[in-house]
Amino acid sequence: MAEMGSKGVTAGKIASNVQKKLTRAQEKVLQKLGKADETKDEQFEQCVQNFNKQLTEGTRLQKDLRTYLASVKAMHEASKKLSECLQEVYEPEWPGRDEANKIAENNDLLWMDYHQKLVDQALLTMDTYLGQFPDIKSRIAKRGRKLVDYDSARHHYESLQTAKKKDEAKIAKPVSLLEKAAPQWCQGKLQAHLVAQTNLLRNQAEEELIKAQKVFEEMNVDLQEELPSLWNSRVGFYVNTFQSIAGLEENFHKEMSKLNQNLNDVLVSLEKQHGSNTFTVKAQPSDSAPEKGNKSPSPPPDGSPAATPEIRVNHEPEPAGGASPGATIPKSPSQSSLPAVVVETFSATVNGAVEGGSGTGRLDLPPGFMFKVQAQHDYTATDTDELQLKAGDVVLVIPFQNPEEQDEGWLMGVKESDWNQHKELEKCRGVFPENFTERVQ
Numbered sequence: 001m002a003e004m005g006s007k008g009v010t011a012g013k014i015a016s017n018v019q020k021k022l023t024r025a026q027e028k029v030l031q032k033l034g035k036a037d038e039t040k041d042e043q044f045e046q047c048v049q050n051f052n053k054q055l056t057e058g059t060r061l062q063k064d065l066r067t068y069l070a071s072v073k074a075m076h077e078a079s080k081k082l083s084e085c086l087q088e089v090y091e092p093e094w095p096g097r098d099e100a101n102k103i104a105e106n107n108d109l110l111w112m113d114y115h116q117k118l119v120d121q122a123l124l125t126m127d128t129y130l131g132q133f134p135d136i137k138s139r140i141a142k143r144g145r146k147l148v149d150y151d152s153a154r155h156h157y158e159s160l161q162t163a164k165k166k167d168e169a170k171i172a173k174p175v176s177l178l179e180k181a182a183p184q185w186c187q188g189k190l191q192a193h194l195v196a197q198t199n200l201l202r203n204q205a206e207e208e209l210i211k212a213q214k215v216f217e218e219m220n221v222d223l224q225e226e227l228p229s230l231w232n233s234r235v236g237f238y239v240n241t242f243q244s245i246a247g248l249e250e251n252f253h254k255e256m257s258k259l260n261q262n263l264n265d266v267l268v269s270l271e272k273q274h275g276s277n278t279f280t281v282k283a284q285p286s287d288s289a290p291e292k293g294n295k296s297p298s299p300p301p302d303g304s305p306a307a308t309p310e311i312r313v314n315h316e317p318e319p320a321g322g323a324s325p326g327a328t329i330p331k332s333p334s335q336s337s338l339p340a341v342v343v344e345t346f347s348a349t350v351n352g353a354v355e356g357g358s359g360t361g362r363l364d365l366p367p368g369f370m371f372k373v374q375a376q377h378d379y380t381a382t383d384t385d386e387l388q389l390k391a392g393d394v395v396l397v398i399p400f401q402n403p404e405e406q407d408e409g410w411l412m413g414v415k416e417s418d419w420n421q422h423k424e425l426e427k428c429r430g431v432f433p434e435n436f437t438e439r440v441q
Contacts, residue, residue, distance in 0.1 A: 024148045030155075039151055044220070047227035048140060054234055055133050061241075062126050068245075069118055076111035083107055095273055096266040103263045110259065114252040121244040129237055136226065143223055146216040153209040160202045366414055366425050368398045373413070373437035387415060387430040395437065398429065409434055 083104035090097050372394055379389040387395065395413040400406045410431050418428040 023152050050231045051227055058130050065123055065126055072115050080108055094270055096270055099266045103259050107259050110255050117248050122241055143219045146219055150212040150216040153212040157205040157209045160205050366396055366398055366419055370397045371439055372441040374440045376438050377436050379436045385430055387432040
């Protein structure tokens with residue numbers, strides 16, 4: 001029996017809810033058609049607009065904050081990888097290894113602490129702030145439904161009030177067939193019954209109106225107080241949130257700056273202690289020629305000695321009698337360290353001056369000449385616009401006619417020997433890989 005009663009209550013509640021939905025739908029249709037007036041509250045509608053705007057802004061801020069935290073975590077991982085790389089290449093016998101490892105460890109802890117504080121002081125606060133919106137949004141929607149119920153009850157009661165006047169007219173003048181057919185002594189009872197029935201319906205409608213109005217006004221009053229308060233709270237929330245983020249980031253960068261300075265000091269110390277052991281890193285050997293087209297040229301062969309021409313100073317043969325018409329330049333020990341082209345040019349200039357000052361030993365340079373380089377390794381040209389180089393060749397570097405055509409790691413020039421012989425730039429010039437040469441002037 002209890003089960004039967006429970007089912008009956010459930011069925012009755014479902015039927016009541018269905019009836020409410022139908023009544024609300026009918027009321028909304030009448031309102032849209034203009035056949036029923038709708039209760040308006042412009043102040044509340046403005047509060048709802050502010051609420052929706054606040055919710056949109058808060059949701060966006062939460063999304064951007066999560067993106068920021070994801071970026072911090074990604075930077076942490078990248079920084080950790082970089083520190084691990086430094087630890088791997090830092091050889092055990094190098095001074096400062098323990099300090100470098102400690103700095104890497106502190107770096108990792110600093111990133112973790114920064115991320116966790118952002119979560120605690122910004123993201124969780126953000127989640128709490130947005131957590132109050134769903135309930136209020138649900139209550140706003142419920143208030144809207146109760147407003148429709150109130151309007152429907154009001155319209156129903158008003159329609160009964162209008163019918164009341166018609167009932168009073170019926171008492172004075174019976175019009176129904178039932179009343180006409182009834183005996184004279186019975187007509188009064190029928191009229192009284194109709195009046196009583198109408199009054200009952202009107203009383204029920206009035207009770208429903210009062211109940212609907214009470215429910216609506218209670219929800220409306222609460223929301224009228226909460227929505228403006230929630231709207232004003234956004235200022236303090238934004239201030240606190242961004243102050244927390246700014247303060248955490250400022251402290252993080254201060255501490256990170258100290259760690260970076262400590263790491264820099266360790267590396268400077270390493271450089272000083274190993275300064276006398278510095279050496280030039282040679283490129284790996286390559287059997288293939290470098291390719292142009294936005295590619296770096298292939299490194300020169302490793303270990304192949306640069307064919308530096310022998311440093312010589314021309315001497316005129318001493319004539320009979322011991323007199324020397326030409327200047328004799330004694331060869332000093334330091335000459336062995338001078339680039340060959342410097343010595344050759346100096347020698348040619350001196351000999352030219354001795355030979356009557358005619359300047360026959362002076363080199364005429366090509367237009368746009370910038371500087372000289374000397375090939376340290378052989379280079380085999382792989383295209384018609386490239387120079388074929390032998391170790392020791394001197395190249396006069398000139399600019400590209402179109403700078404946009406210059407690829408990284410390539411220079412334009414003409415071999416000094418070809419220029420002295422032909423003086424024709426169009427036939428002699430070509431490109432060559434810079435890392436196969438060394439600048440000498």
